[in-house]
Amino acid sequence: MTDKPQTLRIANRDFNSRLILGTGKFASGEIMASALEASGAELVTVALRRADLSGQRDKFANILTFIDAKKYVLLPNTSGARNAEEACRLARLGREATGSTWLKLEIHPDPRYLLPDAVETLKAAEVLVNEGFTVLPYINADPVLAKRLEDAGCATVMPLGSPIGSARGIETRASIEIIIEQATVPVVVDAGMGAPSHAAEAMEMGADAVLVNTAIAIAADPERMAEAFKAAVAAGRAAYEIGLAVKRTEAEATSPLTGFLNEP
């Protein structure tokens, strides 16, 4: 008998896909749209920036025209915010711009490592949850902070595997394991997923979803790489739901240990 894969529930919404896609860095809106379709993702991030008022628009000015709002849940992010106050302003602008109350809360003032500011993130989360946002905060893999954000009413916690765009995979494994063990909201491993195997590893560990952008966006064939990540996420999740083999110190033979040629 084969059990059906478990659906992902965030806030009051069910998702069949456990892959969340970021839309940044694709060579064009069309390429992003084809990768999005191939990824099977149902939750997709966008950013907000000042409009170019000089009359010369940038090519990504109309990102929403490439995303079918009926098919995908839009997750505007607060990237560019340096503190809680700016994040709250961006959140409100994002809600008005997209019509979505879902929010990827991210506050990373340092451009070199883009590591999230825990203090400002918690401060902003408390305000925004009270304003009715469904808040998905991007955080360092800090189990105590994850608990605090959960207590504040966040819909998920999204610990980083490694810095944004670094493609280094899960360098925070021990802390993410604690977060997963303790969480009562979904845990989304966000950032640093450079290869499908990284995404599969997160899912095998029991993460509820992964958020991937750069590795798909800058691939030579983003559509095919999106398919590869989709397959990896599904494989990792299936293995987790079924239960992985227990690690052992010594070998355990897979062939019978009787009937050898040299037996008396």
Add this chain to the structure above:
Amino acid sequence: MKPDPITITANGKRERLDSACSVAEFIEAHGWKTTQVVVERNGSVLARNELRTQMLADGDCLEVIVPVAGG
């Protein structure tokens, strides 16, 4: 009587307008449709249906924001 010019700040840049206009008119004069952008005026987000009714005043500070690709 000639209308008084006003000076506003939009996306961090000061701009002199010959006369007060609505937020929508200002956006359209800069090549955007009101449906494409979202506007914060003096720290408060404007609802789309307010863009045409809200008149700019001297000293106003606008943020005109657009959704872009991002992770």
